[in-house]
Amino acid sequence: MSKVYSFVSKVGHSYQMIVKVMSFLIALFLIIWLMPRNAKFKYEYQKMRPWQHESLYAPFNFPIYKTAEQLRIEQETSLKDVYPIFVYDTKTTKENRNLMIRDFESQWLGNNADKMKNLLLLEKVYDTIENVGILSHVSILNNLKSESLIDVVRDKVIKSKPLRDFYTMKTATDMITKLLSNADSGIDKMLLNKLLLAHLHQNLVYSEELTTQTKEQVLSTISLTFGMVQKDELIISEGEVVSDEKYNILNSLRREYDAHDTTNLFVKNISLYGQIIIVSLVFISLFISLRFLKSDIFNETRTINMILVMMLLVIIPSFMVIKYYPNMIYIMPIPILAMLLVTFFDARIAIFVQTLTLIIISLAAPNSFQFFVVQFFVSLMAIFVLAKNTSRPRYFITYAAVFASYIIMKITLSLIFDGGLENFGWNDVGIIAMNALFLMLTLPLSFLFERVFGFVTDMSLLELSNTNTPLLRKLASEAPGTFQHVMQVADLCEEALFAIGGNMLLARTGAMYHDVGKIRNPLFFTENQTGKYNPHDEMSYYESAQVIIDHVIDGIEICRKYHVPEQIVDFVRTHHGTRRTEYFYQMELKENPDEEINEADFRYHGPIPFSKETAVLMMADSVEAASRSLKEKTEESISKLVDGIIDTQIKDNQFVNTDITFRDITIIKKVFKKKLMNIYHVRIAYPV
Numbered sequence: 001m002s003k004v005y006s007f008v009s010k011v012g013h014s015y016q017m018i019v020k021v022m023s024f025l026i027a028l029f030l031i032i033w034l035m036p037r038n039a040k041f042k043y044e045y046q047k048m049r050p051w052q053h054e055s056l057y058a059p060f061n062f063p064i065y066k067t068a069e070q071l072r073i074e075q076e077t078s079l080k081d082v083y084p085i086f087v088y089d090t091k092t093t094k095e096n097r098n099l100m101i102r103d104f105e106s107q108w109l110g111n112n113a114d115k116m117k118n119l120l121l122l123e124k125v126y127d128t129i130e131n132v133g134i135l136s137h138v139s140i141l142n143n144l145k146s147e148s149l150i151d152v153v154r155d156k157v158i159k160s161k162p163l164r165d166f167y168t169m170k171t172a173t174d175m176i177t178k179l180l181s182n183a184d185s186g187i188d189k190m191l192l193n194k195l196l197l198a199h200l201h202q203n204l205v206y207s208e209e210l211t212t213q214t215k216e217q218v219l220s221t222i223s224l225t226f227g228m229v230q231k232d233e234l235i236i237s238e239g240e241v242v243s244d245e246k247y248n249i250l251n252s253l254r255r256e257y258d259a260h261d262t263t264n265l266f267v268k269n270i271s272l273y274g275q276i277i278i279v280s281l282v283f284i285s286l287f288i289s290l291r292f293l294k295s296d297i298f299n300e301t302r303t304i305n306m307i308l309v310m311m312l313l314v315i316i317p318s319f320m321v322i323k324y325y326p327n328m329i330y331i332m333p334i335p336i337l338a339m340l341l342v343t344f345f346d347a348r349i350a351i352f353v354q355t356l357t358l359i360i361i362s363l364a365a366p367n368s369f370q371f372f373v374v375q376f377f378v379s380l381m382a383i384f385v386l387a388k389n390t391s392r393p394r395y396f397i398t399y400a401a402v403f404a405s406y407i408i409m410k411i412t413l414s415l416i417f418d419g420g421l422e423n424f425g426w427n428d429v430g431i432i433a434m435n436a437l438f439l440m441l442t443l444p445l446s447f448l449f450e451r452v453f454g455f456v457t458d459m460s461l462l463e464l465s466n467t468n469t470p471l472l473r474k475l476a477s478e479a480p481g482t483f484q485h486v487m488q489v490a491d492l493c494e495e496a497l498f499a500i501g502g503n504m505l506l507a508r509t510g511a512m513y514h515d516v517g518k519i520r521n522p523l524f525f526t527e528n529q530t531g532k533y534n535p536h537d538e539m540s541y542y543e544s545a546q547v548i549i550d551h552v553i554d555g556i557e558i559c560r561k562y563h564v565p566e567q568i569v570d571f572v573r574t575h576h577g578t579r580r581t582e583y584f585y586q587m588e589l590k591e592n593p594d595e596e597i598n599e600a601d602f603r604y605h606g607p608i609p610f611s612k613e614t615a616v617l618m619m620a621d622s623v624e625a626a627s628r629s630l631k632e633k634t635e636e637s638i639s640k641l642v643d644g645i646i647d648t649q650i651k652d653n654q655f656v657n658t659d660i661t662f663r664d665i666t667i668i669k670k671v672f673k674k675k676l677m678n679i680y681h682v683r684i685a686y687p688v
Contacts (some may be wrong), residue, residue, distance in 0.1 A: 020304050024283050027308045034316055035275050036323045036364045044369045046417045047247045056235045062256040063225035064249055071224070078218050084140050085211045086133075086204040088154035093130050093203045100126060100199035107191060114186040122192050125179050129200065134167045136202040152204060172200055229253075254366075278363060282356050289352065296611075296659070297349065306453040310340050311357050313445075318361045326366050330374075330410075331431050333438035334361070335402050336445070338379040339386055339395070343446050343457050347387040354379045370417065374409045381405040392459060395443060403436040456565045458505055464568065465490075465509040471562045475516055481527030482518045485624060486511060488679070492620035496671045497613065500664040507613040510571030513564060514617060517555025517572065521547055527628070541591065545584040545602045552576060552604060570610075575617050577608040577654040608654050615658045616668060619646050623672050633680040635673075642672045 043053050066074070104122055108115055133152065135141065144150075146164040167175065176196050180189045229235065229249060236246050286307075290298040297303050314337040321332055337357055341350035358375050365371040382405075385398045407429065414424040446457055456464075463469070467476065476483040490511035497504045522528040524535055524547050536544045555572040585602040609615040622645045630637055646669060649655065655665075 016299075016301055019301050020287075020298075023301075023305050023308055024287055027312055028279060028283050030312060031279055031315055031319075031360060032272070032276055034319045035279075035360075036319060037272060037275070043250075045242050045247070045250055047242055047244070049242055051236045051238060051240050051242055051246075053238065055237045056250075058229045058231050058233045058235055058253070060256075061231050062229055062253055064227040064229060065225050065252045065255060066223075067248055070226075071222070074222055075219060078222060079215060082211070082215050082218055083149045083151045083160060084144075085151045085153060085158070085207045085214065086135065087207050087210070088133060088152060089201075089203040089205055090154070092201060096199045096201055097123070097126055097130070100195050103198070104191075104195055107195070108188075110186075110188060114188075117184070117186060118188055118192060121180075121183060121187060122195060125176060125192070125196060126199070128179070129167055129172050129175055130203060132165070132167055133204040134169060134172050134200065134202045135163075135204045136206055137168070138206045140206065153207075153210070166204060169200070169202065173197065176200075225252075275363060279360055282359055286353065286356055294349065297345070302453050302455075306344070306449060306455070307341070307353060310337055310449075311353065311360075313337070314357060315360055319364060322361075322364045322366070328431065329365055329371065330406070330428070331434050331438070333435050333441070334358070334375050335379045335382040336439055336442050338382045339398060339439070339442045340446060340449065342383050342386050343442070344449070344455055347383050350383045350387070351380070354383070370413050374406070374413065377409055378402055378405040391462070392443070399436050399439050402439060403432060406432040406435065450565075454566055456506070456567050460565065461505045461509045464564070465505070465512055467512075471516060471558070471564070472512060475519055479515075479518050479522035479525070479528050481529075482515050482522065482525060485527050486513075486515050488624050489514070489617070489620045492624060492672060492675055493613070493616050495675055496616045496620065496668045499667050499671050500612065500616075500660075502612045502616070506567065507571075507616055510568050510613060511617050511620065513555075513559060513568050514571045514575045514621065515551065515555065516558050517551035517553065519558060520551070520554045524548065525551075527625075541584040541588040542601060545581040545588075548581050548584070549576075549602075549604055571614055571617055574607055574609045574614045575621050576604040577618060577649075577652075578603055578606040579649070579652055579654065580604075608657055610657045612658060612660050612664070615655050615660050618649060618654060619668060620672065622646075622649070623676070627676050627680070633676075635677060638676050638680070639673050642669050642676070 043056070045051060100122070101119070104119060108118070110118070141163070144163055146162065148163050149160045150163055150166075151158050151160050152166075176193060180187070180193055183189060229252075235249055235253065236242070240246070242250065290304070297307075314332070314334055318329070318332050318334065321329055334357075338350050338354040341353055355376065358372055358379070361375075362368040362372045382398050382402050385401045386394060410424055410428060410432070411421065414421050446459075449455060450457060450460060467473070472483075475486070490508045493507040493511045494504045497507050518525050518528070523533075524544075539547070552572060552575070556569055559569045559572055580599065580602050581604075585597070585599070588597055588602070609618050623642050626641055626645055627633070627638065630641060646665060650665070
């Protein structure tokens with residue numbers, strides 16, 4: 001039974017570690033499961049540079065693909081023989097002819113002798129023009145010359161003729177005028193002209209569908225390749241310069257590798273085993289580095305989970321793009337991970353995690369070396385621009401910096417590897433622009449991570465530290481003395497953390513909220529008492545101590561009511577640690593010397609500070625409050641006060657859970673002394 005209890009006890013103590021390991025294993029499984037398993041081309045090369053690897057022989061038969069420029073020229077040449085296609089509208093032409101004859105019959109007012117002559121002329125002119133064809137006016141004709149050819153489909157037969165062989169409505173009208181002008185006597189020219197103009201129609205109709213189909217058919221006949229490389233054939237020798245021809249063959253081999261069928265079980269398993277090993281090493285590196293170099297991050301399970309979720313948020317969509325649209329990989333906003341990391345952590349963590357993430361994605365990405373180089377330097381730019389200032393305008397500056405960095409890196413690598421900018425065009429610029437647009441998801445995602453994982457960003461802290469927030473306005477109106485106190489404490493905390501290093505904004509915000517619990521009973525605290533009345537005079541020392549101690553609990557409840565983040569509530573919870581309400585405890589001992597006093601009744605419930613920021617707040621809170629009671633505010637009295645209060649807190653073991661050092665404490669004392677002397681306008685006594 002004791003062994004079972006011991007095992008359960010060990011599991012209980014190791015629960016956090018087990019959860020962290022499980023999180024890493026789940027992330028590892030998801031990445032391995034979704035990672036594309038194509039054979040990878042392992043060589044890197046540059047045009048007009050020596051081949052720096054061993055002589056390369058063809059591992060299998062593969063075609064030599066034409067370059068993009070070769071395909072473009074061949075396509076343009078082929079499309080020159082594709083003419084716009086017009087379809088002769090036989091049905092409408094016939095219908096209009098019959099309608100014209102009926103209108104003639106109804107409108108003829110002359111004698112019967114001339115009627116037949118007019119009708120024959122009417123039909124002859126109509127047929128002369130319509131049988132040749134009148135072109136419908138479309139924009140494509142604007143770019144054609146009179147000698148340009150078009151294809152005409154008539155009676156299921158297609159013929160190519162020059163544009164000048166057909167009528168337009170203008171030339172058809174001119175032809176009517178010409179033919180009627182030479183007519184014999186007895187011809188009603190006005191009637192015939194009227195009927196012809198009313199019933200002529202554009203019977204050569206442009207068919208965009210047929211034209212497009214013909215173009216597609218012609219393009220489909222163009223071969224993407226122009227030769228074959230046989231298995232074991234020498235592709236390039238060691239030290240040989242990578243000429244244009246060799247460069248194209250190497251690109252063809254790389255393309256075959258990227259599209260190579262890995263349904264072969266042996267090849268697939270070998271690829272899988274390699275991916276498991278390298279991804280496992282990446283996660284082991286992350287696990288060990290966080291545990292031994294960033295223990296403050298590693299100790300928080302939610303922090304580990306948030307980092308892993310951020311990584312998966314970038315890695316998994318990247319794998320999907322690589323698998324289905326490999327040429328669109330740069331549309332993925334991979335720097336978004338670096339921006340999210342630097343929003344919640346420091347630049348070192350952002351660089352380290354981003355680098356490990358890029359290693360994983362590069363295992364599957366085409367042109368992995370170029371991909372890694374581009375993404376690494378662009379991510380560094382995002383981190384450097386955003387690291388010192390995470391305000392909202394700064395994010396938009398970062399988007400612009402990332403866009404510019406992508407353009408510069410892509411141009412640079414095109415010059416290095418391709419020997420020119422032939423493979424870099426407006427399509428690449430459009431993809432990079434889409435990447436920059438997707439980066440705008442950083443702000444909503446950071447808000448989402450704040451809510452899900454309970455973190456706060458600098459933007460949230462800036463909003464919370466605004467004195468116009470409802471809770472701080474309530475504190476200012478209902479406990480004005482306490483409000484002035486917390487503002488002074490916030491200044492002290494900020495100055496101290498600037499000197500020793502730490503999150504100044506977090507400490508300042510925490511300091512502004514640490515005493516909000518005094519809103520419940522503001523008159524029980526000296527800074528809010530304006531007259532001679534003191535409610536403690538009507539209470540026992542024990543009761544007074546309980547009211548004072550309860551302001552911590554009240555503060556926690558009020559903060560949660562106003563949805564203040566837990567990181568700020570931690571300052572409320574720890575700012576008195578487990579210290580005694582010394583005045584009431586000593587007065588209780590003095591008044592009841594013969595009774596046994598329970599010291600715990602006069603102690604705050606804790607916990608004690610656990611970070612530099614919460615430790616500095618405890619020191620600043622006590623020092624600032626005590627300085628108000630000094631009768632003579634001199635350099636000596638302030639110095640003695642600061643040293644005495646902080647040394648007492650050290651002896652009371654209030655800082656044993658923090659990473660603060662004695663050197664830090666010495667610096668903090670100097671900062672407090674200088675700041676308090678400035679507040680109370682104390683002149684420094686210089687030696688004579």
